[in-house]
Structure formats: C-alpha cells, structure tokens
Amino acid sequence: MDFITSATLKESDNEVFSIIEKELERQTRHLEMIASENFTSPAVMEAMGSVFTNKYAEGYPNKRYYGGCEFADQVEQLAIDRASQIFNCKFVNVQPHSGSQANGAVYAALLNAGDKILGMDLSHGGHLTHGSKPNFSGQNYQAFYYGVELDGRINYDKVMEIAKICQPKIIVCGASAYAREIDFKKFKEIADAVGAILFADIAHVAGLVAAGEHQSPFPYADVVTTTTHKTLRGPRGGMIMSNNEEIAKKINSAIFPGLQGGPLIHVIAAKAVAFKEVLDPKWKEYSKQVKANSKILAEVLIKRGYDIVSGGTDNHLVLVSFLNKPFSGKDADIALGNAGITVNKNIVPGDTRSPFITSGIRIGSPALTARGMKEKEFEIISNKICDILDSIEDKELHKKINKELEELASNFVIYNQSTY
Ligand code: DSN
Numbered sequence: 001m002d003f004i005t006s007a008t009l010k011e012s013d014n015e016v017f018s019i020i021e022k023e024l025e026r027q028t029r030h031l032e033m034i035a036s037e038n039f040t041s042p043a044v045m046e047a048m049g050s051v052f053t054n055k056y057a058e059g060y061p062n063k064r065y066y067g068g069c070e071f072a073d074q075v076e077q078l079a080i081d082r083a084s085q086i087f088n089c090k091f092v093n094v095q096p097h098s099g100s101q102a103n104g105a106v107y108a109a110l111l112n113a114g115d116k117i118l119g120m121d122l123s124h125g126g127h128l129t130h131g132s133k134p135n136f137s138g139q140n141y142q143a144f145y146y147g148v149e150l151d152g153r154i155n156y157d158k159v160m161e162i163a164k165i166c167q168p169k170i171i172v173c174g175a176s177a178y179a180r181e182i183d184f185k186k187f188k189e190i191a192d193a194v195g196a197i198l199f200a201d202i203a204h205v206a207g208l209v210a211a212g213e214h215q216s217p218f219p220y221a222d223v224v225t226t227t228t229h230k231t232l233r234g235p236r237g238g239m240i241m242s243n244n245e246e247i248a249k250k251i252n253s254a255i256f257p258g259l260q261g262g263p264l265i266h267v268i269a270a271k272a273v274a275f276k277e278v279l280d281p282k283w284k285e286y287s288k289q290v291k292a293n294s295k296i297l298a299e300v301l302i303k304r305g306y307d308i309v310s311g312g313t314d315n316h317l318v319l320v321s322f323l324n325k326p327f328s329g330k331d332a333d334i335a336l337g338n339a340g341i342t343v344n345k346n347i348v349p350g351d352t353r354s355p356f357i358t359s360g361i362r363i364g365s366p367a368l369t370a371r372g373m374k375e376k377e378f379e380i381i382s383n384k385i386c387d388i389l390d391s392i393e394d395k396e397l398h399k400k401i402n403k404e405l406e407e408l409a410s411n412f413v414i415y416n417q418s419t420y
Helices: 001-007 012-030 040-046 070-087 099-110 156-166 184-194 206-210 245-259 265-279 282-303 327-337 366-370 373-388 396-410
Strands: 091-093 116-120 142-146 170-174 197-201 223-227 237-243 317-320 360-364
Touching: 001 206, 012 396, 040 265, 070 091, 070 184, 070 206, 070 237, 070 265, 091 142, 091 223, 099 170, 099 197, 099 223, 099 237, 099 245, 142 156, 142 184, 142 223, 170 184, 206 282, 265 282, 282 317, 282 360, 317 366, 327 360, 327 373, 327 396, 366 373, 373 396
Parallel strands: 116 142, 116 170, 170 197, 197 223
Antiparallel strands: 091 237, 223 237, 317 360
C-alpha cells in the first residue's frame, strides 16, 4: 500500500489539491474582512495536519478509555495549561469541536429541558445559540431576550428589569455583532440580583481579552465559552472555562460522554500551538492593532456618510446599517465581493428585511491585521469600501477597484505555496 503512505496530496489526489490551491489563492488575493475569520499560522496548520488525527482518546488526560494515549495526554494537558494561563482560570475543557458544541455543553450541564435562559436577541447582535428559536437553545429551553437601545448599545438597567421579570436560570452575555465593550461586571450584578448563573460567550473578543484589550469575563462569569479561530487566531474549534470546580466537572461530563465522542487531538495540538502564540508579548501588539484598524474603518465610514450601529467601535468589528440607504446588506455584500472584499451581510437592530437580504453588513479587522496591515492600509480600504457602496451598481468601477486592491493585497502575503 505504498501509494497511500508515500504520496503527497498533489500526487495522490490532484482534484482536492487543486481546489485547495484555488482557496489559497482566493484567501491571498481577496481582502478578508469577515469579522469572525482570521489567518492561523503555518505552525498551527502543521499541528492540525499531524499524526494525532489517527488517534482515539475518549476521556480526559490520564483518564482515557483507549490505550496509547500518553502523548495525547501530554498535548491536551499543554493546551489546558496554556489556556488557563492566558485567561487566568482554573478549569479548561479544550475538547469542544466548535463554539456551538461548547455552548450546547454549558446548557446540557447546567439546565433541565424547559428551564429559562436570557440572552441577547440574534437580530440585535446575539448568537443563534443564545436562545434563538430555530436553534436547540431556543427549542429545548424557554428563551427570553434583551437587545440594544436606539443608540445601538446594551442598556444594563433594562437587562436588569427583564431579568427580574423572567427570572432566568442562566444569563448569557456575549455577542456576534456588537461593536461595544461588554461589561461583564454589570452582567454579574444582574445575575446575582436574580440568582442566575452568568455564562459569557467570548468567541468574538477572546483574542482581545487575552491581550488585556477587552474586559475579562473572569472573575465575574461562572462559565465562559469561546471559539479558538476568531480573534484568537487558532484552529477551528471551541473551549469552555470556569473557576468553579463543580461546574467544571459537569461541563466535562456534558462534553464527554454527553455530547461528543473522541476528541480531535490534532486540533487540540493546534490549539496548544496557537495558545503559545497568544502568550508571546507580541500578541498585545497584534490585538491593539486589530482595534486601531477597526477604529479607522468606523471613522472613515462615518465621515463618508455611512451609519454605524452604536456610532463607532471598541473592538474588532463595525456594523454598518443601510436602513437609510436604497440598497440592502445583500447588495453591498455582492458589490464588495466583486471588488475583492469579503464581508457578510448582517441583520441590524430595527431591520425589516429577512436574514437572507438584511439591511447591514458586518466588517472586521482581525484577518487583514494578521496579514500585517495597519492604519494606512485600512484608511485606503475603508475609502474603497465607501466608493463601492456610493456606486453600488457600477460593476466597471468594482472591477477597477478589485485590480487596485489585489495589488495592495500582494504586498501582504501571509502564506506561501508550501504552507499546507
Ligand atoms: N458564525 C460566527 C460568526 O460569524 O460570528 C458565529 O458563530
């Protein structure tokens, strides 16, 4: 079976190889501005493509159901220890395959079917797993919502009022499309006032929290989840953290054997590599630049007459509203895409359009910052975004801008042909 063990991907499956090549080219030529995406390092990808993909390791370090786990134990413990150092917390589960799995495990560990949860409304910037109706979190539990005010910000007094009325067992804080800092301390006061568990989902801002560039959910939250691939720049996956031993034990059982089978040890190895990068002093520089770049983006868009929900940004993203424009988020997404800028259409507070059309777009700075772009490039790109939106039907202009931006992108190449 020589051909299986010795062939490269190109030799063994040129079809898949060439699709990956095209994706590499797309990621290199286009400007990636989806707020939840990022570029992980070649070292992280190397660990992810390692022999650990062959290993079953149900259980936890030193408590496995399979033999031959001595190195799986070492690498998982390393990931746990590094995450615990980054976020200053005692208990970490690095096994969730995704953020949704992590959130599902929190509910499974701490709630019974039909219990009440209070989370941020999806249409105001929350996440599907925070109680949205089409999601398991909105179907298995009785979900209540808070949102943002007309100024686009969370009003913590209002959240307190809602919590007092609905008396949830869990309050979920954290968002997918909210550009302002989340005040975990205030959420803790609300949770304490109604005897609720405080659950912080920091998937979007975890990298900033790690750098001290966003308030930490600890010591306020009882349980914290995150993805590892957004601002944290690691492999695609999830993680759960806590300082409460009883909660941590329930979470571990909810992940395995509750919801998942064998952990993805190759991904856990890659998480460990990413966490080492986060512990490097340079991480703070990166995170500061992420924020500086999104600030420029917001400033230019506002100067050019675009409406930014909440009037600016404290983090890695801006939410642009077209409620006062004659085009939709979908139109903007397509026009920007034709010019080589990848964003996502996004519901904005007060939206009347469907989630497939929307009246807004969400734009983020983490990925281009990872490519080395700074304020100067963000000012150019932000102005190009406005040029495109100002002339949303001018396909020739979009093509011209695409060429200009490809040239800009070519000066910030992150991967080479041997990266994967
Ligand atoms: N899909 C992620 C995002 O784009 O924010 C959330 O899970």
